Amino acid sequence: MTRRRRSTFAAQWGWPIGLAVLTLFGLLSALIGEGGIWWWLSWGALAMPLLVIVHHLRRAAQGSRRHHARARSS
Amino acid sequence: MTSGALRGWRLVHRWTSLVSTLFLLMLCITGLPLVLGDEIEHWAGGAPPAYAAGTAVHNLDKMVAHAHARFPTEQLFSIVMAEDEGFVRVYLTPSWAAYGRDRGAAHWLDFDARSGSALSPHSRQALRVESIIATARTLHTDMFAALPGRLTLAAMAILLILSLVSGTVIYGPFTRKLAFGAIRSSRSRTRWLDLHNLLGIATVAWLLIVGATGAMNEITTPLFRNWQQNDVAAMLAPWRGQPPVDQPHFISINRAAAEAARAAPGMTMASMVFPGHPVGSPHHVLFWMRGESALSGRLLNPVLVDARTGAFSGHVAMPFHLRLLQLCRPLHFGDYGGMPLKILWELLDVVTIVVLGSGLYLWIARPRRERAAARAQGLHGASPAMEPAE
Numbered sequence: 530m531t532r533r534r535r536s537t538f539a540a541q542w543g544w545p546i547g548l549a550v551l552t553l554f555g556l557l558s559a560l561i562g563e564g565g566i567w568w569w570l571s572w573g574a575l576a577m578p579l580l581v582i583v584h585h586l587r588r589a590a591q592g593s594r595r596h597h598a599r600a601r602s603s
Numbered sequence: 604m605t606s607g608a609l610r611g612w613r614l615v616h617r618w619t620s621l622v623s624t625l626f627l628l629m630l631c632i633t634g635l636p637l638v639l640g641d642e643i644e645h646w647a648g649g650a651p652p653a654y655a656a657g658t659a660v661h662n663l664d665k666m667v668a669h670a671h672a673r674f675p676t677e678q679l680f681s682i683v684m685a686e687d688e689g690f691v692r693v694y695l696t697p698s699w700a701a702y703g704r705d706r707g708a709a710h711w712l713d714f715d716a717r718s719g720s721a722l723s724p725h726s727r728q729a730l731r732v733e734s735i736i737a738t739a740r741t742l743h744t745d746m747f748a749a750l751p752g753r754l755t756l757a758a759m760a761i762l763l764i765l766s767l768v769s770g771t772v773i774y775g776p777f778t779r780k781l782a783f784g785a786i787r788s789s790r791s792r793t794r795w796l797d798l799h800n801l802l803g804i805a806t807v808a809w810l811l812i813v814g815a816t817g818a819m820n821e822i823t824t825p826l827f828r829n830w831q832q833n834d835v836a837a838m839l840a841p842w843r844g845q846p847p848v849d850q851p852h853f854i855s856i857n858r859a860a861a862e863a864a865r866a867a868p869g870m871t872m873a874s875m876v877f878p879g880h881p882v883g884s885p886h887h888v889l890f891w892m893r894g895e896s897a898l899s900g901r902l903l904n905p906v907l908v909d910a911r912t913g914a915f916s917g918h919v920a921m922p923f924h925l926r927l928l929q930l931c932r933p934l935h936f937g938d939y940g941g942m943p944l945k946i947l948w949e950l951l952d953v954v955t956i957v958v959l960g961s962g963l964y965l966w967i968a969r970p971r972r973e974r975a976a977a978r979a980q981g982l983h984g985a986s987p988a989m990e991p992a993e
Contacts, residue, residue, distance in 0.1 A: 541775065544783040549808035556812055559940030560933060563897050572943045578805040579950055585784035585801055593788040 544581065551577045609776055616769035621966065623762040624959050630756070630817075631956045633743040638937055638948045640736045641688070648729035661719030663856045666693055669721055670712050678850055679877045680709050686716040699879045707737075744821070753821045760818035767811050774804050792968050799961040806954050813951075816935035823928050831882060835919055838907070839884050847885035848878045854913035856888070863890035863906045866915045870894055873903055878910050887916055897939075901930050 555574030558567045604612075636643060667679060670693045680694035680702070690713045701708040713722040725733065745752035778800055781787075786797040853859075860872060870892040876883040883889045887907040893900050905919040933939040937948030 537779075541779060541783070545771075545774070545804045545807070548805050552806075552808035553812070556809070556934055559944055560901075561898055568940050568944070571940050572947065575809070575944070575947045575951075578809070579947070579954070581784065582802060582805050582954065585786060588784075589786035589788065589797075592786075 548578045548581060551575075604772075604776060609773065612769045612772045616766055616773055617966065619762040619766040619769065620962055623759045623766065624963055626756065626759040627763055628956065628959050629746075630743055630759075631952050631959065633739040634952050635949060636736055636739050637743055638945050638952065640740070641938075642942075642945075644729070644733055644736060645688075647732035648725050661691075661715070661717055663691070663860060665719050666691060666712075666714045666721075667856055669714070670695055673712065678879060679853075681874055681876045681880060682856075683874045684716075684872050689716055690714060690722060691716050699881075703881070750825065753824060757818045757821035760814045760821065763814040764811060764818075767807055767814070770803055771807055774800060792965065792970075795961045795964055795968075799958060799965060802954050802958045802961070806951055806958070809951050810955055810958075812934055816931050819928055819931055820935055823925075823932070826925060826928070827882065830922065830925060834922070835884070835905075838917060838919060839886065842884075842886040845886060848910040850877065850879075853877075853888075853910055858913050859888050859908045859910075860890070862908050862913060862915050863888075863892060866906050866908075866918065867892040867904060870904065886910055898930075901933060901939075902926060903929060 551574040555571045555577075558574070559571035562568065562571070663682065667682075670679070671677075674695050677695040677697050678699060680696045682694070683692045685692060692711045692713050694709050694711045696702040696709045714720065715722060741747055744756070746756065748755070777796075781797070784801050786801065787793050856875070860875070863872065863875075864870070867890075873891045873893045875891070876889040878885050878887065880889075884907060886909065888910050890906040890908060891903040892906055893903050905921065907916040907919060908914070909916050937944050
């Protein structure tokens, strides 16, 4: 595998794999852990997919506002 | 990936999703109130104050005597210890035959866990809220169709898993040229495709676990019944042929509970099931005991106490696969990590609804040439085009 192909794989699958690992960690840490820090870690980990979604939705909304602004000014 | 393989995965994704989408939408929507079901019922009914864990539970015999006095002709069904939430719930049924015909025949009385006093009957508003939650629960578990309903929903969960796997496989070719999470604003269908891809891939692990444990929960009931008919029935062989115990001839429930506690040191009682119950013994009070730690608290251990003599009759060994099922059950409900986990469950449920809805829209608004190709060649000849024309 060439370096270039590896880096496209990482670019494409890095986030999905990272979020999946965080999700599984979050699900199990609250199940097996005894409250306290494990619950906090679980909440943080499971919130990550939602935060990533919100981040990209906001970026898309800003992008489309800029897009519309450009369309109006031209 | 070859174009033939991609076409195959796309067909798998399309058809597993199409067949299951309406069921899954129903499951997601009924799931919303169920995640917070306890909280909603408390809010509607004004629950008693919760006591600290380990609070001594008041005299169970007095609670049962009170229940018998109010419903003299009825049978004790089970008792559920909800002392963490401050109450003990005593279930009754007019008769076992009535319960066999309609599971709704069972009803309950709540008692304050510490004082043992009966809690006031629920207001009409609380009863209405409870019946809405109960309806959502029945829809969510068997759609009012008992075992066939359960098996149908289990099959839909398996289709969901296939749809998630195939969706993840085709996510690769679909997004190869895009930055992660990019939502193009060029055309409505493209925007919804990008949204579907982002929301789907970000939550796929959660949905996979919830779907798989949902399917497991659906088959738990038949597996438990099977276990009960074989292992438990073998254990009950010495009592075979004896008439079932009449409920007035019970020994003291306090004494039976003490006997069960002695037989299971370090455990507390989660619930007890009385003779006549379909998942119990006709000659015993069946106690479900649980451990104290987070993990062992999830594993319920059955203990049998003779309903005539009050003597400990034995532990019921539980096969490994049923223990594993018990351990995984909470992964479906999200009720094991406090209120923040429940709220995350609700939000992830909403994301799933959007994924399902957008998927349906993408199919309805699929490019015309694809529909024309499908008409011309039949289903298997659907166009391999994977990107909507820009």
